[in-house]
Amino acid sequence: MRIRAVALLIQNDSIAVMERYRGGRHYFTFPGGGVDEGETVEGAVVRELEEELGIQTRVAKHIATVWFNGNRQEYFLVEQTGGTFGTGAGDEFTAGYDETHGTYHPMWMPVRELLANPVLPEEVALMVVKYHQKGWPDSPVTIREAPR
Numbered sequence: 001m002r003i004r005a006v007a008l009l010i011q012n013d014s015i016a017v018m019e020r021y022r023g024g025r026h027y028f029t030f031p032g033g034g035v036d037e038g039e040t041v042e043g044a045v046v047r048e049l050e051e052e053l054g055i056q057t058r059v060a061k062h063i064a065t066v067w068f069n070g071n072r073q074e075y076f077l078v079e080q081t082g083g084t085f086g087t088g089a090g091d092e093f094t095a096g097y098d099e100t101h102g103t104y105h106p107m108w109m110p111v112r113e114l115l116a117n118p119v120l121p122e123e124v125a126l127m128v129v130k131y132h133q134k135g136w137p138d139s140p141v142t143i144r145e146a147p148r
Contacts, residue, residue, distance in 0.1 A: 006032030022102025054087030
C-alpha cells in the first residue's frame with residue numbers, strides 16, 4: 001500500500017484544489033501524491049506541491065489520517081513560502097493527455113464553496129469547512145470514508 005501525502009493550502013479563505021476530469025467524471029481533489037521509498041510523508045507533500053502547483057511550502061501541521069477507498073492518506077496544513085501558483089511541471093502536466101489519468105487543473109476554491117462541489121474525499125471537505133471556521137485540532141484526527 002502506497003501512502004498519499006496531501007496538502008491543505010488555504011489563502012484568503014480559499015483552498016488549493018485540483019480540478020479533475022477522469023473516466024467521464026468531473027470532480028476536485030486536494031493536491032498531493034504518493035510517498036516515494038526513503039521519503040518522509042512531510043517531504044512528499046512539499047515535493048508534490050512543487051511538482052503540481054509550482055510552489056515551495058513548509059508543513060505547518062499534521063491535520064488528519066484519512067482512509068479513502070482503502071488507502072491511507074496523510075493531510076497537512078501547509079504554508080506557501082515561494083514560487084508561483086499554477087506553474088507546476090510534474091509528469092501529469094508534461095506527459096500530455098492520458099485517458100487513464102485524466103486532466104489536472106490547479107485552482108483556488110473558496111472554502112465556503114467546498115460542500116457545493118464534488119470534492120473528494122467528501123469527509124475531508126467537511127473537515128476543512130468545520131475547522132477553518134472554528135480552528136484546527138491540536139492533534140490529527142482519523143477519518144474513515146465509506147467505500148463507494
